[in-house]
Amino acid sequence: MTDQLKKILLGEQGLVVIFIVAFALVSLLVPNFLTDRNMLGLLQSVVTVGIVACTMMFCLAARDFDLSVGSIVAFAGMVAVMASNYTGSILLGLLAAIACGGFVGFINGVVIAKFRINALITTLATMQIVRGLALIASDGRAVGINSPDFYQLALSKLLGIPTPVWVLAVLFCVFGFILNRTVFGKNTLAIGGNPEASRLAGVNVDRTRIWIFALQGVVCGIAGILLASRITSGQPNAAVGLELSVISACVLGGVSLAGGRATMSGVIVGVLIMGIAENAMNLLNIPAFYQYIVRGVILLLAVLLDNLRSSALGRR
């Protein structure tokens, strides 16, 4: 019996099993959890983390790291609001935000891949630079949205489900496909497994890494737009600490910080576990201060589980 349990928990799908059990428990024990309204609220609350986690997964899988995501999200949101206010065209605003996000990511990638600067240091630097740009552009104040159509991005619904949740779902599918079914995805995992061997096997390691960071920037741009629309303004101080939540969600989802191991389903589960924990705690009126502790404990447990699983599989 215990052997069987061990096998299930430590197997490939262990995390999914735990997630289902946790979900069932929370549904039973927490009042008002399993209602349509709460479910939609839950999904909406994980949109930002979930979107950014898609590309953070690639970053970590290639043995890289990106701390600048929170700043890029805030900066891109700022750009979207200011550019659409200035030009009067929402579309131009959105394109500008995505282009700016992609540009910052591209710079990250070039510095890391071509100049061989440690990813942690590089993105620590751009994290501050970009946050600074957002503050300068707005003079440190929130910038309101002129066109009410901009709100509609976050408010509109399709088949009763808010647009941002649809965007999240589409990105999950797209990046899951990219990871498993494209040369780019497989090369990413190979680089994380062994960068030098990948280079000698003909993988263009530098270009792949630049692409990963540029994509990360683009995706942060999308997240920034949706966030600005939800909070109805461009806030230079938005998404502070986002990078840690995103990395936590990825690690929870079984992405190895040592690189070479990542699954989209794992990351989705990781994002949802974080969301459910927070949601349940809110429903139970647990004070915010305690929530930090719970989040930390969940993360530690997840990493411990991952460690057990690795040794059970005889790796490392």
Added chain:
Amino acid sequence: MSFLDFSRITKAYPGVKALSGVSFGVDKGAVHGLMGENGAGKSTLIKILSGDQHADDGEIRIDGKVQAYSSTRDAFDNGVIVIHQELQLVPELTVAENLSLGRFPARAGIIAGRQMLEDVGAKLKSAGIDIDISRKVKTLSIGERQMVEIAKAIMLDARVIALDEPTSSLSSRESEILFALIDRLRGEGKVIIYVSHRLDEVFRLCDSLTVLRDGKLAAHHTSLKGVTRDQVVAEMVGREISDIWGFRPRKAGDIRLKAEGLSGAKLKTPASFEARAGEIVGFFGLIGAGRSELMRLVFGADPRFGGSVTVDGKLVHAADPHDTIRAGIVLCSEDRKHDGIIQGRSIEENINISSRRHHTSFGVLNRASEIATAETFIKKLKVRTPSRKQDIINLSGGNQQKVILGRWLSEQGVRVLIIDEPTRGIDVGAKAEIYELLYQLAEDGMAIVVVSSELPEVMGICDRILVMCGGRVSAEFSRDQFAEKAILAAALPDTKTPDAIAS
């Protein structure tokens, strides 16, 4: 009953039965050889002995007492010490500090330096080990470090000492010192387990011998009197191998690869050579002679300072593996672990990593054709694995080498295959398979460049041998000129005698 007894040791890993019911005993004051092909279960047995892994079934008894270790520390405390190929010393500490690590003589947390030096010095003197114990370990040669490892075992009053391929990186003089030390330990009544691939060492040193094959006991000799080398090889492989090389003559065609005046950061003197279609060219030399460095320049793995590479008369413009592969040059590196396998990924992905661009449309993979490619090469190269999905890290060295070969053979249009140390760490059976494969590829018109430190190997399989010494090509021999002495002499810098590297 013997002093050290292995009884029905069984251990399974996912998909592989590493050991099944292995039993044998070793007496006190004996050096016991442990031989077998890669993947035969030697390392697993040693790991179980050292407490690093647990047997699924069976037990180890020392002096009649069952040993149940939960960790290597436990094994330590019970006087069982394993000295691994990768030495476990702290380079920044002195010899004396390394030997006292974990047991520093101290008062109130302050190390009693003089007492430590005295203790260690006295212990080593009585064991006959002559090393300056105040030197930092990082300043010692590999041979000296090995001595320190053994000294560690002596310091701990070990009863059982297992040595895993101890001479693999020692010079012949250093090996002699090691053998003398082992003799002395034997005299003191220790049990020594000696794991080695080298038959001459085993025959010279060991009193008794166990041969493992496919996780089972293939033979146990309580004495080596009357046992022949051929017999032991047959026991390891499970069949007689008469001519491991199986060389067969081929006709060389036109010049395929032409490397002219290549130089780089690690190869100062420009070097040139060529290889013809259907030809197997061997590069022989000492470690550090510049062979691997030259090959890395040809492949574009390291930046070139000067020179050019042409394939079939066409200049290979860029110098990056990404481009040279497309020009038809591939390289199997000598350091498989660092430069070859992608750890944590499946055999399938390791095979397809380079060639997958051939079966994609707009960057999207064709899964069916990837799977088919992987299955084809697993079968063709006889990779021993339960599934293509197996993590490559779980394969033995020989099987990993085959997967890397599969990676390159699945590439289209390979014209030049450079293979650095093709059979390092690979057992006899797999060796013959790899040689046969090279012959077939050459017959199909590929130019093959083999870099090897094993003279018998290059002499056995190559049509032509180039010798490198001190960063330049020092001599060339065609097959009818092959002579061991002359090739060896060309590989040696003037200051060394052939004896120094004969090991």
